[in-house]
Amino acid sequence: MKPPTTAPLSALRPAADLYGDVVTAYVDVSRTNEDGVHEVEVHAENLRRQLLDAGADDALVESVSARVLEPTGLGGETSRVIVAHGNELVTDALLAGAFPTRAHHGPIAHLLDLARATADExxxxxxxxxxxxxxxxxxxxxxxxxxxxxxxxxxxxxxxxxxxxxxxxxxxxxxxxxxxxxxxxxxxxxxxxxxxxxxxxxxxxxxxxxxxxxxxxxxxxxxxxxxxxxxxxxxxxxxxxxxxxxxxxxxxxRRTARLDVVLERLGGGAKAVGVGETVEALRRGEVETLLLLEGALEGRQAYVGAEPLLLGHSPEELQAFGVDEPAITRLDEAMVRAAIGQDADLVPLRAPVGLLPDGVGAVLRFDSRPELTST
Incomplete structure (x- = not known):
């Protein structure tokens, strides 16, 4: 049996390219009973309040809320993911399952959960x-x-x-x-x-x-x-x-077979292991496949610039690359954004693997780091 390949994340590139005052919404739009329409209306109103409280533009918030209320034409548990910026709804995706309704307003789109579902499909x-x-x-x-x-x-x-x-x-x-x-x-x-x-x-x-x-x-x-x-x-x-x-x-x-192929490549080829090496490889545009254990980076932050590959651990790192005012965001979101920005794949890990002690790593297309030679 041929292991399936990871799903391409190219459809998320327009959202990954956004920078500054970006709205991301994950909304449960399930209509599984006779109260489904009312429940969606409640979710939309909760979402609207969250975004307004976060300082999002009124007109953009109303546009996002209106899109949430549009019928999906689907039964069963369904969630809607919307990314908006300026006057435009950049992403409008439907996912199977009921995601908790939540919203984010910040410098970049929060694409981790959408990317994980897409890559794992x-x-x-x-x-x-x-x-x-x-x-x-x-x-x-x-x-x-x-x-x-x-x-x-x-x-x-x-x-x-x-x-x-x-x-x-x-x-x-x-x-x-x-x-x-x-x-x-x-x-x-x-x-x-x-x-x-x-x-x-x-x-x-x-x-x-x-x-x-x-x-x-x-x-x-x-x-x-x-x-x-x-x-x-x-x-x-x-x-x-x-x-x-x-x-x-x-x-x-099939998922296990797909993971085995990636781990085999990780063990025998160009790779980055750990948060530090992986962030550097993402910044250099060398990542072919990003591996990320769910929850491994919880609570950790990064600094980002306008381009997806501009990320680092401190403002000084970004300022060295010409970013005058780096923005702070979640590290996992910044890494996924950078992966999408260089057309890399994502392999979500559900359990730790021995090759990645901290749950983060990457298979590289190439490795531009100078080789260490013994003297």
Whole structure:
């Protein structure tokens, strides 16, 4: 199985480039019950008060609040992330799950949680297959949108005949041929789906013979993303509870495989280890992948300038680079901003890893530091 790559953060670049009087809002806009509309209105009003108290411009606050109240057209737990500056709403993203409503007004956008969700996302397809075709659900772990598709084979004979003799044998051959052609049709549809969309994982569930036939008919790109699950099916009345557990476990395996690839590169190539080295590498524009343990930098601050790569631990560091009035902000937000500003990837860490004692490090594109030589 090919480990999925991290999702690109390029869509966040316009927000990362902002500097001065930036508004960031994470808002729970879930509509999971009959009071959903009222609850969103309450969240919007709380957000409005937070931003006004923080000194944000009145007109900009009203614009952000109005966007929060716009229907998403989605059910279930959903959060909205808005970044605004001047008279413009720069970012308006929807995330799966209910984030606590909070707002920030300061020198840079607070993109850490949005970047973490984006980088950690897996796009996947759950395929419930039987002898006639397949039901396909396409979804992502970060976004709330889901699509339901169907793949129906060109079937003409699907039930085995209980008679005997030569006619029975010919009928059986037609049945097997029809099932095989249906599996080929499903595999062809899945091949197209993988090629045309960024699908990281294809999870196959259902009738065992059909699952095997689909796998045998899979093209190269589909085959390296395909995994057959133990539970779940297309039959009427089939329960999704154990299938959901299988899907969650499969996605976690893919995340682990992705992390293993990055850690292997960290162990054997150009790297930065620790906060000090990583900040310097970000400032030099050398980072390919930033690794950051959740909570590792809690309470720590940094100073930043107008460009994303302008960050440091003290005002003097920034003044040395020509920043007259460095702004203070959270260190983790400054590091993520710098990573986005140099088109780096982000790998969020959920647990400590031995290679990074303080939970911070980076795989580098190159290392411009002079090599140390022994004398």
């Amino acid at each position: 897996l796009r996947y397809a759950v395929v419930r297959v039987d002898r006639t075709g397949a039901d396909i659900t396409v979804a992502g772990t970060a976004g709330p949108d889901r699509r339901e598709l169907a793949s129906e084979g060109d079937h003409d004979v699907l039930h085995k005949y209980k008679g005997g003799g030569w006619s029975h044998r010919r009928f059986q051959m037609r049945v097997e041929d029809s099932i095989e052609r249906n599996a080929e049709a499903v595999a062809g549809d899945l091949d197209s789906l993988v090629v045309n969309e960024r699908i990281d994982v294809v999870l196959l569930a259902g009738e065992p013979t059909s699952c095997s036939s689909v796998r045998e008919s899979a093209g190269a790109k589909l085959a390296e993303r395909l995994e057959i699950l133990e539970h779940g099916g297309r039959a009427e009345g089939a329960t999704d509870e154990r299938l959901d557990e299988d899907v969650a476990a499969a996605l976690e395996r």
